[in-house]
Amino acid sequence: MVRTLKCMLLTGLFSLFMGSLVAQEIVINYDEAKIPAYELPDPLIFNNGKKVANADEWTEKRRAEILEIFAQEMYGHVPARPDGQHFKVLREETVYEGLGIRKVVRIFLDETGKHWFDVLMHLPKHASKPVPMFAGLNFKSNDATLDERAGSRWPYELILKAGFGVATAWRDAVEPDGKDSMIGEADFACKDGGVRAWYNQGGDWGAISAWAWGLSRILDYLQTDKAVDASKVTVIGHSRLGKAALWAGANDTRFAMVISNCSGCCGAAISRRVIGENFARIDTSFPHWFTREFDKYKNKEANFPADQHWLAALAAPRPLYIASATEDLWADPKGEWLAALHAAPVYALFGKKGVKANFPAPECPDFSETVAYHLRTGKHDITAYDWQQYIHFAQRIYQPK
Ligand code: GCU
Numbered sequence: 001m002v003r004t005l006k007c008m009l010l011t012g013l014f015s016l017f018m019g020s021l022v023a024q025e026i027v028i029n030y031d032e033a034k035i036p037a038y039e040l041p042d043p044l045i046f047n048n049g050k051k052v053a054n055a056d057e058w059t060e061k062r063r064a065e066i067l068e069i070f071a072q073e074m075y076g077h078v079p080a081r082p083d084g085q086h087f088k089v090l091r092e093e094t095v096y097e098g099l100g101i102r103k104v105v106r107i108f109l110d111e112t113g114k115h116w117f118d119v120l121m122h123l124p125k126h127a128s129k130p131v132p133m134f135a136g137l138n139f140k141s142n143d144a145t146l147d148e149r150a151g152s153r154w155p156y157e158l159i160l161k162a163g164f165g166v167a168t169a170w171r172d173a174v175e176p177d178g179k180d181s182m183i184g185e186a187d188f189a190c191k192d193g194g195v196r197a198w199y200n201q202g203g204d205w206g207a208i209s210a211w212a213w214g215l216s217r218i219l220d221y222l223q224t225d226k227a228v229d230a231s232k233v234t235v236i237g238h239s240r241l242g243k244a245a246l247w248a249g250a251n252d253t254r255f256a257m258v259i260s261n262c263s264g265c266c267g268a269a270i271s272r273r274v275i276g277e278n279f280a281r282i283d284t285s286f287p288h289w290f291t292r293e294f295d296k297y298k299n300k301e302a303n304f305p306a307d308q309h310w311l312a313a314l315a316a317p318r319p320l321y322i323a324s325a326t327e328d329l330w331a332d333p334k335g336e337w338l339a340a341l342h343a344a345p346v347y348a349l350f351g352k353k354g355v356k357a358n359f360p361a362p363e364c365p366d367f368s369e370t371v372a373y374h375l376r377t378g379k380h381d382i383t384a385y386d387w388q389q390y391i392h393f394a395q396r397i398y399q400p401k
Contacts, residue, residue: 041305042345070247077209081217085108089105090105096157099160100122101123102122107218119169120142120143120167122166123228132163134234137171137174153382154166155387174210175196177207177288204291215252233256235258235259238262238263250314262323262381263331265279265332268308277330278301320343321393322372323376323390324374324375328379337359340354340355344371362377372393
């Protein structure tokens with residue numbers, strides 16, 4: 001009897017313990033059949049419930065409302081260009097058997113000379129006029145991209161041969177990708193600390209906003225470089241840096257085109273599908289990417305006032321390219337495509353078209369209109385195949401025959 005009681009007590013305690021474990025567990029769904037019923041919010045309804053009537057109302061009023069929702073509730077606000085920003089070309093050399101010029105430019109963020117990050121540029125050497133550019137952050141360091149070119153993340157020769165230039169800066173030189181990166185000394189080179197600690201004018205801004213801010217600082221420089229056609233700069237990013245590219249393109253309309261490669265949750269993927277990575281998971285693993293306001297949406301995607309097709313639509317009327325990979329289920333390829341699809345009503349205000357109505361098969365890029373999408377066979381990555389599609393698209397847009 002005593003034994004049975006003891007046993008019951010232990011079982012009870014055990015299930016209580018397991019219960020609390022289960023409560024903490026974040027469930028990840030990969031089954032389309034288990035996607036909750038959801039309704040996508042309409043980007044063309046003002047906060048006051050009225051309908052956006054035309055392109056002017058979108059550009060002058062609704063766009064700002066949406067930008068504020070993402071700034072307030074997800075990424076934090078992106079501050080303006082800092083006073084005293086200036087640039088210095090550190091090095092310039094001919095590379096790839098005369099195909100390109102490699103240039104390293106230091107972006108000083110103020111007059112002290114203490115806060116800076118470096119941009120690595122490749123420009124076609126024999127261009128007869130200023131060139132269109134791709135601009136994006138990299139994961140491992142500027143120098144590492146030189147080794148990654150063969151592995152196709154940064155296929156410099158391919159880009160140069162197509163007549164484009166490309167500029168990149170190291171993500172961590174702008175803002176380290178660590179949970180503690182808000183903590184830092186006031187006086188430091190950004191390379192060693194993080195821009196949020198130094199330039200904390202955005203209030204509670206996450207690393208994604210800091211990276212977006214860095215991308216705009218690269219564009220500030222590109223606008224001063226005579227070899228560059230600054231009216232044709234495409235912001236591009238892969239994965240977490242694809243989230244940053246979308247957010248940079250939303251905030252800074254000087255970017256002429258926006259490319260998101262496998263950007264997934266809080267990038268291009270529709271959140272209300274709650275498939276693959278979800279809000280609870282991303283905000284638990286990477287809280288430093290977001291404003292703290294975002295915490296309240298853990299396990300509550302449907303409460304978020306927007307969804308990611310609104311973020312995609314903030315690129316309008318500029319060309320937007322979203323891409324996914326078949327095996328990248330964590331990023332929800334279908335959800336990324338749906339964001340491209342549902343951005344269409346905003347593009348339509350400008351007489352522009354989005355993607356076709358059917359989810360395309362792998363290696364069948366849908367890029368004949370202003371919003372483009374492709375699905376590549378394979379893993380979470382940005383490859384030469386992806387770059388080739390982006391180049392084709394950009395060639396059509398920037399250099400019409
Ligand atoms: C993780 C993260 C994603 C992110 C990715 C990346 O997988 O969960 O949200 O996009 O890293 O940046 O590679």
